[in-house]
Amino acid sequence: EPTQDKQALLDFISRTPHANRLQWNSSASACSWVGVECDANQSHVVILRLPGVGLMGQISPNTLGRLSQLRVLSLRSNRLSGEIPADFSQLKLLRNLYLQHNLFSGEFPASLTQLTRLVRLDLSFNNFTGKIPFSVNNLTHLSGLFLENNGFAGSLPSINPSGLVDFNVSNNNLNGSIPETLAKFPASSFSGNLNLCGGPLNACNPFFVSPALSPTSNVPIVGKRSKKLSTAAIIAIAVGAGIILFLLLLILVLCLRKRQRRPNAAKPPKSAPRSVVTEVGTSSSKDDVAGGVAEAERNKLVFFDGGAYNFDLEDLLRASAEVLGKGSVGTSYKAVLEEGTTVVVKRLKDVAVQKKEFEMQMELLGKIKHENAVPLRAFYYSKDEKLLVYDYMPAGSLSALLHGSRGSGRTPLDWDNRMKIALSAGRGLAHLHVSGKIVHGNIKASNILLRSDLGACIADFGLNPVFGGSTPPNRVAGYRAPEVVETRKVTFKSDVYSFGVLLLELLTGKAPNQASFGEEGIDLPRWVQSVVREEWTAEVFDVELTRYQNIEEEMVQLLQIAMACVSTVPDQRPDIQVVVRMMEDINRTETDDGLRQSSDDPSKGSDGQTPPTESRTPPDVATP
Numbered sequence: 257e258p259t260q261d262k263q264a265l266l267d268f269i270s271r272t273p274h275a276n277r278l279q280w281n282s283s284a285s286a287c288s289w290v291g292v293e294c295d296a297n298q299s300h301v302v303i304l305r306l307p308g309v310g311l312m313g314q315i316s317p318n319t320l321g322r323l324s325q326l327r328v329l330s331l332r333s334n335r336l337s338g339e340i341p342a343d344f345s346q347l348k349l350l351r352n353l354y355l356q357h358n359l360f361s362g363e364f365p366a367s368l369t370q371l372t373r374l375v376r377l378d379l380s381f382n383n384f385t386g387k388i389p390f391s392v393n394n395l396t397h398l399s400g401l402f403l404e405n406n407g408f409a410g411s412l413p414s415i416n417p418s419g420l421v422d423f424n425v426s427n428n429n430l431n432g433s434i435p436e437t438l439a440k441f442p443a444s445s446f447s448g449n450l451n452l453c454g455g456p457l458n459a460c461n462p463f464f465v466s467p468a469l470s471p472t473s474n475v476p477i478v479g480k481r482s483k484k485l486s487t488a489a490i491i492a493i494a495v496g497a498g499i500i501l502f503l504l505l506l507i508l509v510l511c512l513r514k515r516q517r518r519p520n521a522a523k524p525p526k527s528a529p530r531s532v533v534t535e536v537g538t539s540s541s542k543d544d545v546a547g548g549v550a551e552a553e554r555n556k557l558v559f560f561d562g563g564a565y566n567f568d569l570e571d572l573l574r575a576s577a578e579v580l581g582k583g584s585v586g587t588s589y590k591a592v593l594e595e596g597t598t599v600v601v602k603r604l605k606d607v608a609v610q611k612k613e614f615e616m617q618m619e620l621l622g623k624i625k626h627e628n629a630v631p632l633r634a635f636y637y638s639k640d641e642k643l644l645v646y647d648y649m650p651a652g653s654l655s656a657l658l659h660g661s662r663g664s665g666r667t668p669l670d671w672d673n674r675m676k677i678a679l680s681a682g683r684g685l686a687h688l689h690v691s692g693k694i695v696h697g698n699i700k701a702s703n704i705l706l707r708s709d710l711g712a713c714i715a716d717f718g719l720n721p722v723f724g725g726s727t728p729p730n731r732v733a734g735y736r737a738p739e740v741v742e743t744r745k746v747t748f749k750s751d752v753y754s755f756g757v758l759l760l761e762l763l764t765g766k767a768p769n770q771a772s773f774g775e776e777g778i779d780l781p782r783w784v785q786s787v788v789r790e791e792w793t794a795e796v797f798d799v800e801l802t803r804y805q806n807i808e809e810e811m812v813q814l815l816q817i818a819m820a821c822v823s824t825v826p827d828q829r830p831d832i833q834v835v836v837r838m839m840e841d842i843n844r845t846e847t848d849d850g851l852r853q854s855s856d857d858p859s860k861g862s863d864g865q866t867p868p869t870e871s872r873t874p875p876d877v878a879t880p
């Protein structure tokens with residue numbers, strides 16, 4: 257008799273209205289109940305199937321989540337509503353979960369992305385909303401994912417479990433391009449959405465078509481020409497092509513003759529002498545400049561040496577794209593090129609410098625190569641368009657991770673990961689300051705982008721000089737050092753101030769003042785100063801951190817470092833290298849106690865007898 261599981265089932269059924277036909281007799285063994293199957297020893301419930309038994313209302317927390325050995329759970333075709341309880345994350349052995357045809361709502365249940373043994377997950381025909389999270393990729397054994405007929409919105413993440421054979425997201429509110437990883441599924445898997453494109457559906461439109469970007473300005477960049485050419489035009493083109501061919505041959509012959517006469521001039525220099533950049537897509541090399549390359553030819557996408565990409569401006573213009581967001585200096589797009597590469601294109605507005613100066617600054621930025629900095633891969637400058645091309649970071653920003661959909665059953669960002677983000681972002685900034693001699697100028701949570709292991713990269717650095725050296729006016733107010741408000745000039749020390757605010761954000765879970773956008777937020781340094789030290793633990797620290805043990809001392813130490821960074825007087829702020837060293841010192845005491853390792857083993861504490869003790873890192877941290 258599975259005593260503990262029986263109690264969990266009784267708790268569930270007593271709190272969930274249901275049809276009369278489901279008569280579970282509490283004096284009989286739970287293994288004999290309708291819909292219940294136990295393991296061979298009759299000590300645990302392994303299958304629970306309750307389809308169409310008139311279950312109504314919410315699933316109470318701490319009921320089904322206690323069935324620790326459950327392999328199959330079917331609650332399909334009932335009238336269950338509300339959110340999936342967060343403690344479903346404890347059903348570590350669950351393989352099949354059928355929740356279709358109910359009235360469940362809320363965002364994609366974060367608890368389910370921790371059930372790494374799931375093979376089939378069916379959430380179809382419910383009222384789920386919000387984005388489909390990238391962390392679905394945690395479910396590496398998934399063979400069937402059914403999300404159709406819900407209200408999921410936003411773009412589809414690159415879902416890529418290798419064994420996925422059934423996939424359906426039809427009839428949602430999704431938009432944007434279908435990722436390469438999902439393009440193998442039929443059109444019916446995607447039909448009935450707001451604005452999905454690419455893959456088996458219609459090709460996506462290019463994200464911008466700017467005549468200024470077209471080398472031959474009157475020809476549309478994408479699209480078929482519908483009119484047929486007249487015979488006269490064809491003859492004219494043929495004659496023209498013949499003349500051009502003849503001239504090219506003539507030039508070739510002349511060049512060959514010249515080379516034969518001057519053997520020493522035969523070898524071109526190995527790399528372009530005046531630039532670290534190489535142009536992709538130009539037929540003429542930079543050394544031809546003296547020969548007078550037309551302006552249109554020079555306006556090419558400029559790549560930095562050592563980059564992994566090989567596409568040209570036209571490939572970029574043909575890419576399908578979705579808007580990631582509108583920032584203070586322009587709009588960022590996620591662009592998926594036809595060959596599958598995904599990049600981020602930042603389209604700058606109000607650039608205040610001429611081409612030469614712009615290029616010089618880009619060359620400086622292109623040299624920044626560090627594991628904690630998002631590399632600038634290429635840029636484009638013309639009179640009307642200024643574009644920057646960066647690597648796409650699929651795990652999103654710290655801002656989204658920290659503030660996105662709080663309280664709706666998501667996995668909070670735990671302490672160890674907050675420390676990891678603080679440290680890695682600090683290292684990125686220190687590299688920028690020390691090796692690059694570059695001021696970031698815009699440190700904030702949406703410019704801290706994450707890798708899937710939650711290592712952080714600083715993004716969007718060093719752009720102030722192209723806006724005339726002063727801070728663009730609509731930057732988020734809460735990160736700005738007091739002196740920058742007056743002078744509008746950013747410095748290494750003002751970066752340290754902003755970094756201090758970022759640390760306070762990690763510690764408090766609160767977003768700094770967004771003033772200029774009219775959104776809520778607070779002046780974090782002033783608010784922390786207003787709380788007396790004795791009250792820090794109760795008042796200042798994020799409530800989501802109170803569930804972890806043995807971290808208070810570390811939080812206090814990080815808070816002290818943050819407060820040093822946000823000193824009003826710039827000279828009193830430590831250099832970023834010093835800040836990093838101080839943070840590393842906190843970390844050292846932390847790893848010594850060995851707590852981190854103990855909590856990552858899902859086999860521990862999941863026997864259903866006792867709930868696993870809450871440690872510094874909850875088991876199986878979900879990737880955002």
Ligand SMILES: Nc1ncnc2c1ncn2[C@@H]1O[C@H](COP(=O)(O)OP(=O)(O)OP(=O)(O)O)[C@@H](O)[C@H]1O
Pocket residue numbers: 580581582583584585586587588600602630646647648649650652653698702703705715716731
């Ligand atoms: N390389 C990238 N990979 C993934 N997401 C990115 C990338 N760059 C930017 N983003 C995200 O796109 C959104 C818009 O970014 P953008 O840099 O245009 O504006 P911002 O960060 O909000 O403001 P600002 O222009 O002041 O930096 C942000 O949510 C940001 O986190």
